[in-house]
Amino acid sequence: MLKPDPGRLLAVAREEALLGKSEGGVPIGAALFTVDGELLGRGHNRRVQDDDPSMHAETAAFRNAGRRPHYRDTVMVTTLSPCWYCSGLVRQFSISHVVIGEARTFSGGHDWLAGLGVGITILDDPACVTLMTEFIEERPDLWFEDIGVETS
Amino acid sequence: MLKPDPGRLLAVAREEALLGKSEGGVPIGAALFTVDGELLGRGHNRRVQDDDPSMHAETAAFRNAGRRPHYRDTVMVTTLSPCWYCSGLVRQFSISHVVIGEARTFSGGHDWLAGLGVGITILDDPACVTLMTEFIEERPDLWFEDIGVETS
Numbered sequence: 001m002l003k004p005d006p007g008r009l010l011a012v013a014r015e016e017a018l019l020g021k022s023e024g025g026v027p028i029g030a031a032l033f034t035v036d037g038e039l040l041g042r043g044h045n046r047r048v049q050d051d052d053p054s055m056h057a058e059t060a061a062f063r064n065a066g067r068r069p070h071y072r073d074t075v076m077v078t079t080l081s082p083c084w085y086c087s088g089l090v091r092q093f094s095i096s097h098v099v100i101g102e103a104r105t106f107s108g109g110h111d112w113l114a115g116l117g118v119g120i121t122i123l124d125d126p127a128c129v130t131l132m133t134e135f136i137e138e139r140p141d142l143w144f145e146d147i148g149v150e151t152s
Numbered sequence: 153m154l155k156p157d158p159g160r161l162l163a164v165a166r167e168e169a170l171l172g173k174s175e176g177g178v179p180i181g182a183a184l185f186t187v188d189g190e191l192l193g194r195g196h197n198r199r200v201q202d203d204d205p206s207m208h209a210e211t212a213a214f215r216n217a218g219r220r221p222h223y224r225d226t227v228m229v230t231t232l233s234p235c236w237y238c239s240g241l242v243r244q245f246s247i248s249h250v251v252i253g254e255a256r257t258f259s260g261g262h263d264w265l266a267g268l269g270v271g272i273t274i275l276d277d278p279a280c281v282t283l284m285t286e287f288i289e290e291r292p293d294l295w296f297e298d299i300g301v302e303t304s
Binding site: 047051052053054055059060062063065066067068069070071072083084085086087088089091092093094108109144145147148149150151 | 199203204205206207211212214215217218219220221222223224235236237238239240241243244245246260261296297299300301302303
């Protein structure tokens, strides 16, 4: 059972995604909260901005949350279904719950995480779907680079 | 089939691990090569040095390799079996092979990767085993923090 309102958490991740879009980057945002709803860190994909392929939205939020002895009491919220890299992060650090804006335009490892006992909430948020649909149409090259899909 | 000599690749990751140790950090190193043996990026765990929980050895090497259209033609070498976070990185970006110094002191997702078709070479290197054994004995707090294991 998730205590904080998932829509309120998603609003923070969506703000981050829009920030990323305004900077010309991959428009995916994320944030790490405690299970009580306290914000620990927020971030967005920084591939373009920092020339850094390792900074997906979830890893950026995780980095910005800083060092903690453990993450069992945390919730990751992301505008898009977490890729395998970010799903691996959730598994390794035993993040207890993942709130997902949408899983229509891309589906990563959220079913795998659910099978491992991680709480999964998919909000199917129309604004998140539109954001990614437009981005993939406009910049397929950047999108496929971001998820390591060979196109040529 | 791995073309470059895995021992030569591991030597680079081991140098990185020793660098990390000399800086007071978690002594795990990694490097990303092409399948032909060209070095793309090298790095080590930077949790302590940068106060950054997202920089495991493999993610540091991946970051330092920079942006690429895809990673199908690459090999990750790491001194220690990759945790789930770093195994997820390998899966998402379709890194074709992982060379592992040792999997005695910690075993992450390398069997999972092998089942998905990723080439896995475990060298069982005594120097890597000693490095981690001593570190875990000296700094169990830091080690368990690095892999997100709750100890209290």
